[in-house]
Amino acid sequence: MPTRILPAVGDADAARSLTTLLSQLPDAEPVPPVTDSTQLVDTLARLAAESVDELPEVVIVHERIGPVPALELVREVALRFPAVGVILVTTDAGPGLFSAAMDAGARGLVTLPLGYEDLAHRVQAVAQWSVGVRRHLGHGGDVFTGVGGTVVTVSGAKGGVGTTLLAVQLALAAQASGRPTALVDMDLQAGDIASFLDVQFRRSVVDLAAITDISPRILDEAVFRHDTGVALLLAPGEGERGEEVTDRAARQIVGALRSRYEVVVVDCGAQLGGAGAAAVEMADRALLVTTPDVVAVRGAKRAVRMWDRLQIRKAEETTVVVNRHSRGTEIQPALVQKITGTPVATTVIPANFKELQSAVDAGRVHALDGKSTVRQAMWALAGELGLVRAPEGSQHRRSGRVGRGGDRVSAGFRRRRE
Template identity: 75%
Template sequence: MSTRILPAVAHPDAARALTTLLGQLPDTEPAAPVADSTALVDTLARLAAESVAALPEVVLVHERIGPVPALELVREVTLRFPAVAVVLITSEPGPGLFAAAMDAGARGLIALPLSYEELAQRVQAAAAWSFGVRRHLGQGALELYGGPGGRVVTVSGAKGGVGTTLVAVQLALAAAASGRATALADLDLQAGDVASYLDVQFRRSFADLAAIQDISPGVLQDAVFQHDTGIGLLLAPAEGERGEEVNDRSVRQIVSALRTRYEIVVLDCGTQMNSANAAAVEMADTTLLLTTPDVVSVRAARRMVRLWDRLQIRKAEETVTVVNRHVRSAEIQPPLVERITGTRVAKTVVPAHFKELQAAVDAGRMQDLEAKSTVRQALWGLAAELGIVGAPEGEEAVRSGRGAKGARTGRGGLLRSDRGPVAARRGRPTS
């Protein structure tokens, strides 16, 4: 039986050297190397979506793969694709790194410079482990636990006061109402309001998971609050200063754990950039950037997009901008926002109907927002446009949004939506 190998190597010279040696191994099928962490995870997710049996038995991760650190990438791959054996290639194969790699889920280390004998030995051992796991679990278990994982959607605000938390909460409610297992995580770590919007008293938060090296399903379950709407909530710490305990490493681990358990993971990233929510935006399958139709907010959106691009977190064309508090009479309309930011602007816009929200906001129960509310209809229509709700509910949300009193379709209308999924790769105040 041939062993399928997928190398992840950034440097062209290192990739050529590794490919040459892999081509000499007997009974192997080496794939073309992928050049970064995003390409690796995307490739594995695509293969798993076709068939779990299509996944390679062995993944080789070079220590300088980037942009995600190698050990964090090893952890993410092993969490999302548990029957794939990951081997780390490193120039410093000491006891400390060996222990860290094992904790992350690696099946072995290969020292640089590469040697044929060691490469053959490590690949053979990793492949034997992978074949054994697949035989033991069987195809059904692999389909359940080894698939591409849930879809991660981040919601960020161009500036404070644009309605980021409201949008994140309603997207999660729409996904849960459509029957999908949904988690809502509050990454506005110092000023998160998700708990206030959903009338939740909580003790555990993101900070409680930050120091845990191996987040098991039981540990995750203890930290997630099961809301009566069916949403799993992972909240920001009640003490804002504890937000500093959450860094990019812990966010990658926590989000990876969430996506193995939930079909949809919505992350409220607030409006301030730090290493924690930057890691979330980089990991996301869909990134939303919320703005209001005014000069200050749109300029802030452009600054945020450029910041993400400079930091190599997210490209402009991979970002979906959502226009909140839209009015037909405003000078700034979605096409102009699209030109200024260089992003794709969602066809669904959220109308500026403040009075509809007041009672639900004051009660701290956004789940009680009336179904006939044009704001809710728009946001559930946005969920349908993004493809994060089931088809029947999504179509109903779009139809009800178009039929709402005062709603219009087309350019400048109060609600514009299609039902196609976003092709992207990869908050405090009210609307």
């Protein structure tokens, strides 16, 4: 069977050179190249939505692809489309880049200028690996063929601002609307999701930390299926074990969940370590929860500036959520927006702890009365963020971006499969 190869090359001359060389390889079936990272991911997502068999065996990523850097793109493709083998084309043949590429999930590295023998050998090896993975996954029935899910992180400006309650309610709202949802407790030393939902489960996020290839079966064994349908991945009962979850492990875990669930809500707590930072960096939406008081808003401002300095998240890409809001407070959302320099969610959460106290004390926040103003506001926020399933005829997409020529590339694969 011919090996389908999808090049991802931003430079037109480099694309022509690569395509010409690929067309000379035995049993190779190159298709028109994609020109940027967005088009590559969108194309693979459309093909995966039809069938895993529609995906190319090999994707070749050129080092000058954009706007997402090449290594980040390799990582995303490897996590979201585990049956696709990725080859990185680069001028740097050093051991440092080789190690980084392998860590990101690449199956091979080819140096520039391209040589026929080197490219042919690498493509053949990666194609054989891809076919073997598909054969293995196919027998297990574990192949995921949907578009990658939406990841939302919820972080606190400081402790006690309501981060966990909001994360839980966002996940419940998404699940109740018919979207398969996972809720992750990445507050590794002080996570309370298990207490909020009255859950006792021996497995936790730590059980996935040392696994480099998280299969759907392994993932299913680590999560706890709550009565509401939400899949829970809990923080460890022993807080000191949280150090086992590195930023690399967090990326792999969140990526694996994204490939299995339409919505992934991550509670990062108020103390952001390496794992939480990795989750925030990967997120489609990063929420920062504050209350309308001076101490919390100052904390939110510090967090936003720190994320920007560490290149975790830009201020304009962070959404601040105002919790425990009342009309009588001096600090209103417009002032929060001015101080933090971030967008502020239109939906604010009212201050009404009396509605919550009995449910929180009983560990049954999932049983909050539907008439609760706090619950209604949090579920409305889920709607504002696009986490609930849209009405028939207006289905929500995680990304409305369509790469240039994406339909042409997908059609090319379909013609070759017919």
